[in-house]
Amino acid sequence: MSSHQVSLSTILAYHAQREPGRVAVIVGDERVTYAELDARSNRRARLMAVQGVGFGDFVTVALPNGLAFYETVFGLWKLGAIPNIVSAKMARPEMEAILDLVRPRLFIGEAPVPGLAALSETPQGLDMHSADALPEIVSPHWKAMTSGGSTGRPKVIVDAMTAQWNPQEGFLLQRPGDVILNPGPLYHNAPFHCVTMGMFVGATIIEMQRFDALRALQLIEEHGVTWVTMVPTMMHRIWRLGPDVLAQHSLPSLRMMLHMAAPCAPWLKEAWIGWLGAERVWEYYGTTEGIGSTIISGVDWLDHRGSVGQVRPGYEMKILDAAGRELPTGEVGEVYFRPEAGPGSTYRYLGSQSIRIGEWETMGDLGSMDADGYLFLSDRRNDLIISGGANIYPAEVEAALEAHPAVRGSAVIGLPSEEWGAVVHAIVQPVEGASLDEAELLDFVAGRMARFKLPKRIEFTDEPLRDEAGKVRRAALRQARLTPTEGAPLD
Template identity: 75%
Template structure:
């Protein structure tokens, strides 16, 4: 550990020593100071010890966003153990599959069956333990995130970085002492990573617990938020509040809104740039595996419309065709990254294997590079629709559909077709209370897309198509419709 790094087991103590009364987390307008969070996580760590948790053990955390989540994660680090974060809402078979892969020493939350060693949500026994600091220790892996991926098969991504950080080194433009809004579920990598990096630099986290568009704006103004990360679904819902509502919010304290985790429709990004200014709207693209990432400011995006930026320092990127040959500028192929430390230097999988081409690793996305090295995403490799010999990217069609003011969200999939090989099928969730006809929507979309990209079939649904992180499992939607064919 370098002289500037601090073990995450001692990070709260570090900030509590410098600013004990500073709020670490604010939930439902109730602040928890660094001093309080440090003391409570010490108590919880001792409670975990009584359940046998030791250095290098996995502890699966299935808790909703809240103070208990933060206490638990720091308690795990205080024992040199590894937090394995999962959604508390997972179906039992998926949860069972993850536990079979991870084999954690302890489960925190509601376990899928009674015989799993567990501490349930709301366990109050921690209050009986000492608040005194524990000996400093550095966990070998600071996080182990779970992912169903596009296939739905669970995998665990064990980060290679030991649990330590420089408390003066902000992540993605964060600054020591910032006020950061967290609108996302902490079981997803982006909010977990960004929020805990914020705590590492002494930020105050305003925790929403559950996203609500208007409340997000109200919290940003009330708490003078400086930095927030969002997914395009959140941006879309805020934008749908309409000009009369948005005109009431200038968000003067907000320095950076960084969107990530899913493709953002160009029209939506342009709308946010027009509202907040290009210097405040940023985009990050990267992998949970930390094999590569890019970043772009709104100002740079205006001159490279549609790009997710150039590769960040410490990484390299290439676009390769099906034969593993490098694609020329402008040609779509599969994206491959290589971290500075080489293959396997940033993570390892439990329950899966990486797709590699020599020293290069594929996150599963298609895209292209321009002459200046700016990366442009097309779609997920497994979601590409080939219809009549033409490549159609669902994200492009979804962006056109979601530009309609009556649409909440959409998912586009390819279904078998005798004539075309595959046809573009759109599943659309209108805004509640909106009367939207297929004819109206198709007329709207036909003005934005080439004819061969237009949906050949369409269905409306009232069910949510994307999760809290704005992601959609198109493979699962396609499988469901293949199992129960839609009448045409």
């Protein structure tokens, strides 16, 4: 395999020259080839250059999934700039905090604050600019993603990788020429990373824009999708379509369904393995910071049920206690990683500090390793509930609740208690039209876990409890219940 690196400023042209008719992105009925996307992003680049964008500049991109998003990001790489991706729907205080950290040269989207240099999704004068190639350039950082962080304070994660890639080298078992479905929001790291990496090897992206369970299955079959990444929330919604619907969709073209970004309940994973086959269901655990990651096939998972896999080549992993001592096999502690090139080699923070012990770094996840080096996650340190001296992991309680057919989603938090220190409080979103009462649900969960882990109270809501990437914002939910205000939103 060639180790030839191609600048992301010319990678669309690279694929267009080799396969002129190759489709880069399909959105609805619109099919855009690599050559067309290259030309469109050249125009966007020139328009942004007029606004003063150049090498090493941060540009904040707040656009929904769509062609303008792809054109903008590739246009920024053509200028040697750094795309800082944020949600177009982000609350203004959080957006302002990120802008304060990043100090972008330009904002793409609806400008949240006056006086900020901005371009809209469909800016005027775009067609006046040339679609010809620009000089080759390599941006010093290929992306700067944003995260609410477990503390709720926003931070920006500036990737250390320069904007170049080997177009023969697939990321996470992607292959050149794959057909990739994108069901997730591109402002989240996993979809952004997987989709753009797919394009670096010449994949065709089927862009959903908005996730819909049945539509996802239809698109996979219609376009012969070979590779998709999902979060467990999406898997749950697809499974809830029921056996009659699933029996009609065997997804013959799909080589790999990789799930990530949130814990997956073992019953749900088993259900998918039973449907698609163990060799097609994979799981990845990693961080936006790129300090380390694990991967596991469905075949290995059946032998190590509940594991998220072994550490990937290029990284090391240890389980350490609070004093930094390595813990024996099977004991729960904090998961620490070390990348091959050492700490700080994969990213830098704006607005946050790394948590390190020597050369080892953690994101605050708790877990244990078995004798074969397979990692089993428990939860995040910040989410752990200590009730009556016992450790309770919210993700485990949520998995038990969500096994009930009338539960669409759940979030489990710890609330203060004089007697227990903290008590388990479950917030449950029932399936639309389903009748569900607290006693019945508690009885159901009691058959699945130890008594001390049971929720002391179940609160029902029709508000979504997870964001589009399947993440529960537990800190915000807990805060809302500690300082309740009239009509306060749940998330």
